[in-house]
Amino acid sequence: xxxxxxxxxxxxxxxxxxxxxxxxxxxxxxxxxxxxxxTHILVGGKTLWxxxxxxxxRVAARLSRMWGPKRDEPVRIPWSRVESVGKDVKLxxxxxxxxxxxxxxxxxxxxxxxxPGGGKQEEE
Amino acid sequence: MxxxxxxxxxxxxxCDANGEKVGRIEEFRVTNTExxxxxxxxxxxxxxxxxxxxxWTLIRPIxxxxxxxxxxxxxxxxxxxxxxxxxxxxxxxxxxxxxHSK
Amino acid sequence: MKKILQLTLGIITSVGGFLEIGSVVTAAxxxxxxxxxLLWAILLGTICLIFLVEMSGRLAAVxxxxxxxxxRERFGFPFFSIVMLGIVAVAxxxxxxxxxxxxxxxxxxxxxxxxxxAIPVSIIVWLLMWKGTFGVIENGAxxxxxxxxxxxxxxxxxxxxxxxxxxxxxxxxxGDGKAKYGFTAVSILGASISPYLMYxxxxxxxEDKWDESYIPMNRIIAGFGMTFGxxxxxxxxxxxxxxxxxxxIDIEKFEQAALLMTPALTRWGFYLFAFSMLFACLGAALEIxxxxxxxxxxxxxxxxxxxxxPSRDSRFAFTYTIIILLGAIPLLLGIDPIKVTMMSMALxxxxxxxxxxxxxxxxxxxxxxxxxxxGWLSNxxxxxxxxxxxxxxxxxxxxxxxxx
Numbered sequence: 001x002x003x004x005x006x007x008x009x010x011x012x013x014x015x016x017x018x019x020x021x022x023x024x025x026x027x028x029x030x031x032x033x034x035x036x037x038x039t040h041i042l043v044g045g046k047t048l049w050x051x052x053x054x055x056x057x058r059v060a061a062r063l064s065r066m067w068g069p070k071r072d073e074p075v076r077i078p079w080s081r082v083e084s085v086g087k088d089v090k091l092x093x094x095x096x097x098x099x100x101x102x103x104x105x106x107x108x109x110x111x112x113x114x115x116p117g118g119g120k121q122e123e124e
Numbered sequence: 125m126x127x128x129x130x131x132x133x134x135x136x137x138x139c140d141a142n143g144e145k146v147g148r149i150e151e152f153r154v155t156n157t158e159x160x161x162x163x164x165x166x167x168x169x170x171x172x173x174x175x176x177x178x179x180w181t182l183i184r185p186i187x188x189x190x191x192x193x194x195x196x197x198x199x200x201x202x203x204x205x206x207x208x209x210x211x212x213x214x215x216x217x218x219x220x221x222x223x224h225s226k
Numbered sequence: 227m228k229k230i231l232q233l234t235l236g237i238i239t240s241v242g243g244f245l246e247i248g249s250v251v252t253a254a255x256x257x258x259x260x261x262x263x264l265l266w267a268i269l270l271g272t273i274c275l276i277f278l279v280e281m282s283g284r285l286a287a288v289x290x291x292x293x294x295x296x297x298r299e300r301f302g303f304p305f306f307s308i309v310m311l312g313i314v315a316v317a318x319x320x321x322x323x324x325x326x327x328x329x330x331x332x333x334x335x336x337x338x339x340x341x342x343x344a345i346p347v348s349i350i351v352w353l354l355m356w357k358g359t360f361g362v363i364e365n366g367a368x369x370x371x372x373x374x375x376x377x378x379x380x381x382x383x384x385x386x387x388x389x390x391x392x393x394x395x396x397x398x399x400x401g402d403g404k405a406k407y408g409f410t411a412v413s414i415l416g417a418s419i420s421p422y423l424m425y426x427x428x429x430x431x432x433e434d435k436w437d438e439s440y441i442p443m444n445r446i447i448a449g450f451g452m453t454f455g456x457x458x459x460x461x462x463x464x465x466x467x468x469x470x471x472x473x474x475i476d477i478e479k480f481e482q483a484a485l486l487m488t489p490a491l492t493r494w495g496f497y498l499f500a501f502s503m504l505f506a507c508l509g510a511a512l513e514i515x516x517x518x519x520x521x522x523x524x525x526x527x528x529x530x531x532x533x534x535x536p537s538r539d540s541r542f543a544f545t546y547t548i549i550i551l552l553g554a555i556p557l558l559l560g561i562d563p564i565k566v567t568m569m570s571m572a573l574x575x576x577x578x579x580x581x582x583x584x585x586x587x588x589x590x591x592x593x594x595x596x597x598x599x600x601g602w603l604s605n606x607x608x609x610x611x612x613x614x615x616x617x618x619x620x621x622x623x624x625x626x627x628x629x630x
Contacts, residue, residue: 003152003163005176008131009299009306011527022298022527026130028163030207038130038154038161048526051131051303079161087291104528108540117357118543119535134302177300181590181599 001085003038011088012043012077012100020095024048024074038079041089043100045074069102128210136211138168138200140219146198149213151176153199163202166213171197198222229443235430236279236451237368238509239423243275244268244455245374246510247327248320248417248567250503253459254483256410257466258475262387262394265460267411269395271418272456274614277607278582280448281589281600282424286431287440289594293428294524296588309584310525312577314518317422319570321514321553325351326563327507330480335500344557351511352550356543360433360532363516367509374506376487376498377461383490384468391464409625412618416571418459419611421581422517429520433531441598462486480564515553519546572625575618582608582615 001007003026012020025042045064049057064071075098083090095101112118130152138146150172153165167175174183174195187195200222206214215222243249256264286292291299298306328347329340354363400407427448436444469489470477477483487495516532522545523530529539536543556566586608589600600608 001154001156002167002176003130003154004134004302005151005178009302011295011299019527019529024131024303027127028130028133029125029127031125034125035202036163036207038163039127042129047129047131048303050129052307082156082161085156087289104540107544108537112537112540112543115356115536115547117536119537177587178591178593179587181592182587182605 006085007041007089010085012041013088013090014093014095014098015083015091016094018095020091020098020100021075023089025051027076040076040078041082041091043075043077043098044103045071047074069106071099071102075099128207133166133207133210133213136213138166138205138213138215140215140217140222142218144219146200146215146219146222147172147196165202166200166205167197168200169195169197171195229440232434232436232440232443233447233450234365234368235427235434236447237371237454238364238513239279239427239430240275240451240453240455241367241371241374241506242426242510242513243418243420243423243452244272244459245371245502245506246320246417247323247330247503247507247563248571249414249459250462250506251477251480251483251564251567252410252413252417252571253462254466254470254486255477256414257463257468257486258470258477259410260400260407261467261471262391262464263398263400264407264411264414265391265394265463266397267414268418268456268459268463270614271415272452272459274419274607274611275423275456276449276452277604278419278424278585278611279427279452280445281585281604281608282428283431283436283444283448284441284598285588285594286428287436287444288438288596288598290432290437291594292432292520292524293425293585293588294521296591296594297584298525300588300591300594301584305584306525309580310521312580313421313425314521316570316573316577317420317514317518317521318549318553319566319573320420320422321511321518321549322556322561323563323567323570324507324511324514325550325553326557326566328504328511329557330563331500331504331507334481334484335497335504340563341558341560344554348550348554351508351515352547354512355515355532355546355550356536358532360430363512363532364430364434367505367512370505371509373498374458374502376491376495376502377458377465380487380490380495380498381461381464381468384465386464386468405625405628408621409628412575412622412625413568413571415614415618416575416578416622418456419578419615420574421578422514424581424585425520426513426517429516429524433533438598465490515546515550518549519543572622575615575622577619578615579612579619582612586612 008023010023014020021043023041025047026038027040028036029039030036046057046061049060081091081093083092133149136149140146147168149166151167152163155162204216206216325347329343332343333340465486469486484499487499519542523542528541530542
C-alpha cells in the first residue's frame with residue numbers, strides 16, 4: 001500500500017457510512033532501531049494548515065480558540081480502527097464519538113438551526 | 125520513540141551520508157497488517173511523484189523520448205533513513221549504495 | 227426514459243456558460259462591432275465545453291468522486307489550496323456580476339436602480355438554495371432559462387445573411403482595431419470556458435446519483451446542453467450584428483444591449499431580453515453559488531448536498547449563505563456590474579490553467595476511471611484547451627488594459 005496515494009487526503013467514513021472529513025495527516029512513530037509505524041490518522045485542526053505554512057496554522061489556531069467548538073488540536077483516530085482502504089478510508093468508529101463532527105454540529109446548532117427552515121440535527 | 129507528522133515529510137529534500145542530494149520524499153510504501161501499519165520504505169525522486177499522481181499514461185511517452193534519464197526513483201529501506209531531524213531527513217549510507225527502483 | 231430528463235442538468239450548465247451576463251454582453255458587443263466575424267470564437271468555446279463537460283460527468287459517474295474530490299486526493303492539500311484560492315476568488319467575482327445582471331434586468335423592467343435590487347435579489351437566490359432541492363433548482367432554472375430561445379427567434383426573424391454567418395465560423399482577422407478584436411475574442415472564450423461549469427456539472431452528476439450506466443447519456447447531455455447554449459449565444463451575436471451594427475451602436479451600457487431584439491420583436495423584444503437576462507443570470511447565480519460551496523465542502527471533507535436539510539450539511543449551507551451575502555455588497559456600493567463582468571472574464575481566462583492542467587491528469591487516472599480513461603481524442607482536446615488557456619492567461623489582462 002502507498003500511504004500518500006491511498007490514504008492521505010482521502011475521505012473518511014464511519015461504520016454507518018457517515019462522512020466524517022478527510023485524512024489531514026498521519027502520526028508516525030519512529031525510533032533509533034525500530035521500524036517506523038503509522039499509529040494515528042489526524043483529522044482537522046491545525047494539521048491541514050501546517051502543510052501549507054506554520055504561520056497559517058498559528059492564525060487558524062488563534063481563530064478557532066475564539067470561535068466555534070474551541071478545539072484547535074486535531075482529532076486523533078488510532079490506526080487500529082481502520083477497517084478498509086479503498087476509494088475512501090472506512091473506519092470502525094462512530095463519527096460523533098470521535099470529535100470529527102464537532103465543527104459541523106456547532107455550526108448547525110449555533111447558526112443554521114437559528115434561521116427559519118434550517119431544520120434540526122438529530123439528537124443522540 | 126518519538127512521534128512525527130508523516131505528511132510534513134512529503135517534499136522534504138533527502139541527502140545521503142556524505143551530504144549529497146538524493147531527491148525529495150514523495151511516497152511511503154507501507155504494509156498494513158492486523159497489528160500495525162509498518163513503513164517499509166520511502167520513495168524518493170520525480171518518478172515517485174509521477175507514480176503518486178497516477179500520471180504514467182501521460183508521462184510515459186515523454187519518459188521514453190528522454191530515454192528514461194529524467195524520471196528516476198530510489199526506494200530507501202526504512203533502516204537506511206535517519207529521521208532524527210524530520211526537517212532534514214538523511215540517509216545512513218552514501219547515495220552510490222542505493223538501488224535504483226526503476 | 228428517466229435518464230433523458232437529466233438533459234436539464236446540461237441545460238442549466240450551459241445557461242451558466244453561454245447565456246449569463248458576461249457571455250451575452252460580449253456576444254452582443256462582438257456582433258455590434260464586427261458583424262458575424264467572431265462566430266468562430268463562440269463555436270470554439272462550445273466545442274471545448276462539450277468535451278470538458280462530458281469528461282466532468284464521466285469522472286463523476288465512474289469514480290463517484292467529483293473533480294474537487296479527485297483534485298484534493300490526487301494532488302494533496304497544499305496544491306489543492308492554490309487551485310481553490312484562484313478558482314473560488316474568480317468565481318465569486320462572476321457571482322457578483324450575475325447578481326448584478328439580475329439587478330440590471332429588474333432595473334430596465336422597473337426603472338428602479340440595480341443598487342436597490344441587491345438585497346432582494348440576494349435573498350431570493352439564497353432562499354431558493356435554502357429551501358430548494360437540487361432537482362428543483364436544476365429543473366426550475368432550466369425551464370425558466372428556455373425563455374432565452376427568444377434570442378434565436380429574433381435572429382431568424384431578422385433574415386440574417388446565412389452565407390456571411392457561415393463565413394464567420396472560420397477565424398479571420400479584421401483590417402484594423404486588432405487589439406480590440408483580440409480582446410473581444412478573448413472575452414468570448416473567457417466568458418464561455420468557465421471552470422465553475424465543470425465543478426458544478428460533476429457535482430450535479432453526483433447529486434443526481436449517476437453511475438457507469440449514464441456514460442452514453444452523459445455524452446448526449448453534454449453535447450446537447452452545450453450546443454443549446456452555444457447556439458443561443460450565436461443568436462445573440464447575429465441579432466446584434468443585424469440590429470446594432472447598422473445603427474453604429476457600440477454597447478457601453480446594458481440598456482443598449484436590450485435593443486438587440488426590438489427590430490424583430492418590437493416592444494416584446496425589449497421585455498423578452500430583460501426576462502431572458504433575469505432568468506439566465508438567476509440560473510448562473512445559483513450555479514456559481516453552488517459551485518463555490520461545493521468546492522469548499524468537497525475539498526475539506528464536509529457533508530454536502532442540496533437535497534439535505536441545511537442543518538444536516540451545516541458548513542455547506544453556511545458557506546453559500548455567506549457567499550451570497552458578500553456578493554451583494556459590491557452592488558450595494560454601486561459598483562457597475564458590467565465592469566465587474568469584464569474584469570471577471572479576464573481573470574477567469576487568467577486562472578483557467580489552474581483548473582484544466584490538473585484535470586488532464588485526473589482524466590488519465592486508472593484508479594478513478596479504469597477503462598473509461600481519456601482516449602487520444604479527448605486528451606488532444608484537453609491539450610488544445612490547455613494551450614488556449616495559457617495564451618488567454620498571458621494576454622487577457624494586458625488586453626483588458628489596452629483594448630477594453
